[in-house]
Amino acid sequence: MTAATATTAETFRPALHYAARNTWLNDPNGLIFHDGVYHLYYQNNPLDNVWGNMSWGHATSTDLLTWTEHPVAIACNEFEDIFSGSIVYDRENTSGFGTGAAAPLVAVYTSAYKTASAHHGIQAQSLAFSLDGGHTWTKYTGNPVLNRESAEFRDPKVFRYDGDAGSYWVMVAVEAKDFEVVLYKSLDLKDWELLSTFGPANATGGVWECPDLFPLPVDGDPENLKWVLTVNLNPGGPNGGSAGQYFVGDFDGTTFTSATTVTDGPQDPDRLGEYQWLDWGRDYYAAVSFSDVPDDRRLMIAWMNNWEYANEIPTSPWRSPMSLVREVSLKSVDGSWRLVQQAAGERAPHAVQTPSFSLAAIELSDGRHVLDGAAGSVQRIELTVTPGTAEECGLIVRGGEAEGTRIGLRPTEGRIVVDRRESGQTDFHGSFASIDTAPIRTTDGSYEITVYVDRCSVEVFAQEGQVTLTELIFPAATSTEVSLYATGGTATIDSLSVTQYA
Template identity: 80%
Template sequence: MTAVTATTPDAFRPALHYAARSTWLNDPNGLIFHEGVYHLYYQNNPEGNVWGNMSWGHATSPDLVTWTEHPVAIACDELEDIFSGSIVFDRHNTSGFGTEFKAPLVAVYTSAYKQASEHHGVQAQSLAYSLDGGYTWTKHAGNPVLSRGSSEFRDPKVFRYEGDAGSYWVMVAVEAQDFEAVFYKSEDLKSWELLSSFGPANATGGVWECPDLFPLAVDGDPGNLKWVLTVNLNPGGPNGGSAGQYFVGDFDGTTFTSATTVTKGLQDPDRLGHYQWLDWGRDYYAAVSFSDVPDGRRLMIAWMNNWQYANNIPTTPWRSPMSLVRDVSLKGTDGGWRLVQQVAREFTSVPAGTPPFMAGAGEISEGTHLLDGAAGSVQRIEATFMPGTAEEFGLIVRGNGTHGTRIGIRPAEGRIVVDRRESGQTDFHETFASIDTAPIEPAGNSYDLTVYVDQCSVEVFAQGGQVTLSELIFPASTSTDVSLYAAGGTATINSLNITQYA
């Protein structure tokens, strides 16, 4: 296939996903809904489009769809890089950073101390506060507030715990190279007491990073709450490189107890496919959730890239998008609890660029079948299939003839596949051209897919969001075809609806 090259500024810039204007970004940080606004902070290099000079970039949105980029929120300096962390609204001013009339937002972040610092080589937790709703920040004079003397202690997620054990702040952070989540409590965000630790468990093929801990109602029943611990790791993902996993269990205010641990201690390589993954794709990392979202919603967003090739993706002047924001819920299944992820409902109101493409039921004969009138660069595709004799069947998106990104079902194997070997430009890194798979089971002998296609990505939500795969792609601007295909036999398309975005 002819190579595709980003020859013009902003080639591949997403239409639906957030990306910084002209710089590098990675992990989302400090996610919070405050005074009617969603705040997305993120690891940012203000000076370039590769990793370095780690600071907190900042964007806001009223609706999770349209984002406005702001100046750097918390900047690195000669003493420290500003690594990942979280923000809380200290409504009762427990920290004392507020005033008589204004409660503060408090950022809890990892200080990665540099050569010039007396803490050189240490990663420790520090504070900054804002009295103007999160736009300007002042670093706490008493930083760091929590140090273990460790070079790999990072990524604090802080929330307010209210339960039988009392009312206080809880922090979950990681000892990255020990594959361990550590839990602390505090009354004032400044003094911290160790509660417990969790791990190693399940996937330990790479360092643990960016943890999160939150309760979810099973099947929407508020009387049946479980706690979800998410841990991202690099490398060690199910299809290579970085990824995120989750555990479901209980948290009593002191200890997290997992009910879904498959492997205690270091992972068994043969069980990698049995762990619970946030996303089976190559490009969904450092996922964390927003705080203080109305109506008890749990919203999550991730960095859409993979550390294997993150600095090499062919975008300019920016590098790396975020995923779409997802509504996360917990479902009870015969195999245990499973996270269900759907694109945040706000995206259903995004105006379509043209009338939708719709097709009724029909047989998919062997081969590739171009859908006239379905072409587009930015789309939501909703499709339901039934298997027949085909070994594999599905969709080709951002296509050019038979080439494109292939999203298929292999019913005999019980797998869903995203094949990006012919997705466009792939030669910028040896690991990018890939076939990535995840387990999938039919529901009533059918498979449903919702696929969000953007200028440089596909996000696949299968079986109502029980299985997700997120993948970067870099197709030619002229590769806009949508096709159905079947290999080794036939299949049936029950319904197909394509929403085109301008």
């Protein structure tokens, strides 16, 4: 690769998000905090920058801000691809993989068996273990440990359940094409017993993948716990392509019962907007949470891409970043519950930065208003908006000649929009140039929005994280302008601050 080609290739490499050095990645896997280190494993093609040769890549961080890439952790071979899964710390050595000196980390992953295997065409669950803190792994000789003779049984998320029903491991996996979550229990991670199933429910416009199940206190009250079941699906998202949905309810150690199901069975296309989405943008998929995070914090991360165009985004030699790590909580809203998401404390750059640009209240009228001194390609922008007579008002980031990503509010429609039709390179796939929207309500008559801008993405957190939209963008390196705009009337920007990171 020439110097000029390398420079072009790195134009979109993110500063705030993890991306592999020169290979493909997709679903996050095996997320765990262990011995002071966050481990991010992920679906990885170690030989190319498109999907294939599925193995587990590996990166670590102590602050969720800077990541160190390591060699492939669990590699595919002639018998199996290593599909998605999770890792648990087997403190009591229930699996027997540990030694007197070390309890094991145990990876539970999907074996996607190839032609050379006796299980050809089957997806089943297998184990690998590590005795050195997650850097080297040994596959269990008794694999697979759970085989339903299914071609679409995958993505096990395993956690330790301790409750009225007892103490044991619980696996949450999917029968992808049946839109069904299956729950199993085990005492030793090797022998599994079916507990129950959930689904189909709500969004079923594409296969179900990468489930997760975890408890959260409502409004921070530890005496009021609800369980959250997340399920990703592809396609079928609220703005097209890949997305993730969630349900809130109860888990008694055997059965998850949803209190937020809108439709049982096949989805009702007219009610898609009523379902609870992890993110309304086009590029937030396969979201799962970290295990064993201190203080019972629930941290999640997702693959920042969409299967409609994933293999074609212009980021060679690497392809696909991860989202920001988010801390999620559960809030009671209008008699129900809503997942609230914020950039995680260690991950949020504003924790150690001060704004480099700010302005007091101004009234916007029709047109675009460039903010001198606010330009940047890696930044955090916070603004509060009080709607007036404008049909739409908001923010344009990564602006330049004939370029810009518009983040707008449409008060009469009760919608927030991200318009990336002029976000730079958009012609690599017919579905990329899009206007994506989400429902939003004012709080005390105003809107509060935080936008993380990076070299190839925007992540929008609105109304303190009750609504999020995540979008890839591919603007020219010189497109760094920040503007405010209003159309069809006026609006008031109550406050705005910009923090630069690179």
